[in-house]
Amino acid sequence: MASKSERKVILETRGVYKQFPKVLANQDVNIKLHEGEILCLLGENGAGKSTLMNILYGLYKPTAGEMYLNGRSVVFSSPKDAIRLGLGMVHQHFMLVETLTVTENIILGSEPGRGVQIDYREARKRVKELSETYGLKIDPDAMIENLSVGLQQRVEILKALYRDARILILDEPTAVLTPQEVEELFGVIKELRASGVSIIIITHKLEEVLDISDRVYILRRGKIEGERATADVNKEELANLMVGRSVVLTVHREPHEPHPEPVFEIENLHVLDDRAYPAVNGLTLSVRPGEVVGIAGVDGNGQSELADAIMGLRPVQSGRLLHLGSDIARMSTKERIGRSISYVPADRQRYGLVLSMTIAENIAMGYHDRSPNARGINLDYPAMARRAEELIGQFDIRAPGPLTPAGQLSGGNQQKVILAREFTRKPTFLLVSQPTRGLDVGAIEYIHSEVLAMRSQDVGVLMISLELEEIFALADRILVLYEGAIVKELDPDRTDEREVGFFMTGGKEKAS
């Protein structure tokens, strides 16, 4: 499209380098942002996307290189300079004061009025105007803590617009949103583009790039790997550019007939959360050997409490947990692990690994009281190291050796250590919670294929995931979790993300 390249370049970087003590995060990055376009910056975790954005926003100083705004060279010494010159950024984690109203949050730091007095009426009026101009519907007097995540994000966007941002940087904006909220956000973004705001979206999700952007830069290992007009590119090409090799986007799922007799059943389970409010409310499900049951739901609908209850990390109020026919609801975690229940926790660094311990110790943990890890009261370190060495090979863990502390590994390799531990204990039932959170495409592919390998070995797999894509890629049955109960069971071959998203957000079936 010739017209696009003739558009005015509003922001440009030339030869940006960023050197951190151990890594070169950005290397000779040259990007151009045109006025009124939606630009995606695609890359795996650790590719240097966030570093680059933080440089643009004045949070980091580049080691070398220059930035041009409207053709003039600029140097930002802090985000203040960036904001003053019309840049706005919406971080992945919102920076809002929960106990203040929408208006108060928006004006915070640049309050209108004279002296110490804040002109609230003026502020409220401007917020209202802005929200109407850009179609960002919001109640200016609502308390932030009462708003959904999607609305909080709107407040962040309004905050930037209030400061007259002409360039808006969004860092992984859809990570926390439901499918419906994503759609609404994309609507807002298009509205902004129409009114001349230029937008940069940082993401590692390919769909998102294709859905929303005009142009995309692919970043790999700190370097720009390519630039494409979105109209001329497909998913496979983007994935290959991003990872640097051919990847299978959806792992092939062989048809596999599960055994009829369930290996794990939950009957009418009730569990409380940390504040003693009910989090799981009468949940019932069953998992058969050789199938993957996917639990879809918006974060905070009882996922973590359910996982805790299954593993004995949180007391069960009432209900039964049946594993191979016997009720395990009162058993200790140790007993459950001992009876071939394996668990891949959602927060791998907090619940999965002791980061300061070695790979060998982490793999032995849980089974550290039995052969081959222990002889009597003594630990058998050489045997532990040999076992770890073997699994490092089998699971392709990139590590100097079995005695490397787990904390020195990348996220993907940490997850592989957990898989190596859990998947090789001959589980009959496997609980997997958000197995690929924060991992890059290559690691996701590997982990998905390992989960499916468990399935073909007739392990019953219960997978909790916030990523619908993951649920669709792996699950044989989809159970939708809403407010602590299963509200709907769907067949992945006969449903789509829209329908699942509808039930996830509390949608009711039409009475027909």
Added chain:
Amino acid sequence: MIAAITVLTIVLAAAGTVLYLGSYFWGGFLILAAIALHLFKVFKRDGAEETMALVKKSYKMLWVPLAGIVIAIVTGGIIMVVTGYNPFKAYAALFYGGLVRNWHISVLNAAPLLFTGLSIAVAFKAGLFNIGAEGQYYMGAMAAAWLGLTLNLPSVISITLIFVIAGAFGAAWNFVPAILKVRTGAHEVITTMMLAHTARYLSPVFIRANGGDPSTSTHPYVTTEILESNWLPAFQSFLPEANYRLHTGILIAILAAIFVQYLIYQTRIGFEIRAVGQNRDAARAQGISIGRNIMRALLIAGFLAGLAGVNQVTGLDHKLFENLQAGYGWNGISVALLASNSPIGVIFTSLFWGMLDAGGQYMVRTTQTPNAIVEIVKGILLFLVVAKYIYVYLGDWIRKRRKRRLAAGVAAAEGAAS
């Protein structure tokens, strides 16, 4: 061959240690020989590279405390110059007194510190701060005094019994903080410290009941002497030229350190304690009971601190004094910190701490330099070791600067090329 070398190394090291502690300083050569032999064994078995790696590792472990010691001593010297004392004379007296002339006092000081230091180190491994080791020390001392007065059995049996039972009293004293921690989450720093004061103020009651009588001048604030069969053997019984007060408590303490090292790093129990200490959520998710391991760690810690009291009563004093103000429990914290909570490390730091005290007294007597200097040196030393992130920070800063220059060079070069 390798096995024979190992046995010889252990024999040499053990003999050398006993001799050196008994002021037979040529025992040091045996220790050096044992170290050389060990290196030789590693070289024979694993090759030159592994040997170098071992040497490097030891060096890496040692340089932070050693650098701390040097800086603390230099700073102390500067303070002496400023305040008008001769640092060379003072330090000469300090080291001569602590390491040579009154070495036996250094060793006597070190034994209880080694026990309390181990106590604190074990608790630390579980992520707990056993700040009340002083209280468990008093419980152990009281139990030892009571048993020492009443048990009339052959020496070997009764001394063993005293160590086990009195140690158990120390552990029992920590049972309350442990159960409170497990059941209610009450912080062990508060509970152990409060019980430490309780134990200390129980001791006068105990002493009155066991011979102490403030109305007479012969037994004012001290119990009756324990039976001679319950005294720990003195070094003099096998090394005739050792000081008559020097007793074998230090050897038991060193054995305890070796045992704790084994327990923490080679057994299931130690593994669980470390896992709970480093990430209790992950440990719990793998079926390791947090409560049980908190209990274990605090009971072991109480037992060890109790042994410090046993050591003093059965080895050194043979009675229990009121208001000793020795503060072995509190100083155990310093000793453990200085050793970064390494059980083997505590052997050396407790001897060093004991040496500073013994040498300090000698320095005061012979050069009229105030003892405060020793306390200042200790304080600076602790500060430097506790704040060792300063070194890390400095190292990072230097590395960063080097890298930044490098990156700028690269960028400039590439810019010129294009």
